[in-house]
Amino acid sequence: MKSPFPGMDPFLEKHWGDVHHRLVQYACDTLQPNLPADLRARVEERVFVEREPGRVRPVIPDVSISEMHEPSPPFASVGEVGVAEPLIFEVSDSLVTEGFLEIREKGGGKLITVIEFLSPSNKCGGAGQEKYLEKQAEVLRTDASLVEIDLVRAGQRVLALPVDQIPSAHRWDYLACISPGWKRKSRELYPMPLRDRLPGLPVPLRQHEPRVKLDLQSLRDRVYAAGRYDDLDYASELQPSFRPEDAAWAAELLKKS
Numbered sequence: 001m002k003s004p005f006p007g008m009d010p011f012l013e014k015h016w017g018d019v020h021h022r023l024v025q026y027a028c029d030t031l032q033p034n035l036p037a038d039l040r041a042r043v044e045e046r047v048f049v050e051r052e053p054g055r056v057r058p059v060i061p062d063v064s065i066s067e068m069h070e071p072s073p074p075f076a077s078v079g080e081v082g083v084a085e086p087l088i089f090e091v092s093d094s095l096v097t098e099g100f101l102e103i104r105e106k107g108g109g110k111l112i113t114v115i116e117f118l119s120p121s122n123k124c125g126g127a128g129q130e131k132y133l134e135k136q137a138e139v140l141r142t143d144a145s146l147v148e149i150d151l152v153r154a155g156q157r158v159l160a161l162p163v164d165q166i167p168s169a170h171r172w173d174y175l176a177c178i179s180p181g182w183k184r185k186s187r188e189l190y191p192m193p194l195r196d197r198l199p200g201l202p203v204p205l206r207q208h209e210p211r212v213k214l215d216l217q218s219l220r221d222r223v224y225a226a227g228r229y230d231d232l233d234y235a236s237e238l239q240p241s242f243r244p245e246d247a248a249w250a251a252e253l254l255k256k257s
Helices: 010-034 063-065 126-140 216-226 246-256
Strands: 039-059 087-103 111-117 145-150 174-179 188-190 200-203 210-213
Touching: 010 039, 010 126, 010 210, 010 216, 039 174, 039 188, 063 210, 087 126, 111 126, 126 145, 145 200, 210 216
Parallel strands: 111 145
Antiparallel strands: 039 087, 087 111, 145 174, 174 188, 200 210
16 A cells, blocks of 8 residues: 655654654665765664653552651641652653764765754754754764755745745745755755645755755655555644645545545
């Protein structure tokens, strides 16, 4: 079964950990045979601790322990009014690993290009966004090219091109931004509307070399097929919801699938 959506499937966002892993690896596999003989594409990782406010679990005290509490000190109560016993909680911290692509000169040499597929953790505050913006700034201080591919609808824009500089007519659900290393202040924006097939991106290498094409539609198709995402529940609620102008179109599309 194929995805009912012509381009990016917004329901894949519910399984972004797996989808992201596949996108990065398949992009590496696609680019590798098309690179010059002295360049190599490699999957790299960054690791950070992300506190998950939605995953707070209560710690239930053992009954026998609570029965062995020392008597409360004199100031613990006034008259017959006792001090309330607290419920103790542990806040869950998760170790998150995110992959990205680097193109380097053979043997782990000079960094040529960094390719990032953005994740919700990069766009929704917290350690993930902080870590991403640090990496973005680090790359932009070098002469390496930066390719950012945002196929996630949730969260705020964190591309190297500030959102207030993007004309409102081009603020589509999905965007890609390329900053060539030899034109550090230049930004190439590739809007990707929900209703369109995903484009091929011209990935920059060194200044006087031809760019290599990264076919995003082929990547998405491969992710969908290899991940067997024909079991996606298209009747479930989508967050964030569709734009008003896309809601009727999407409903009709899913009705036909």
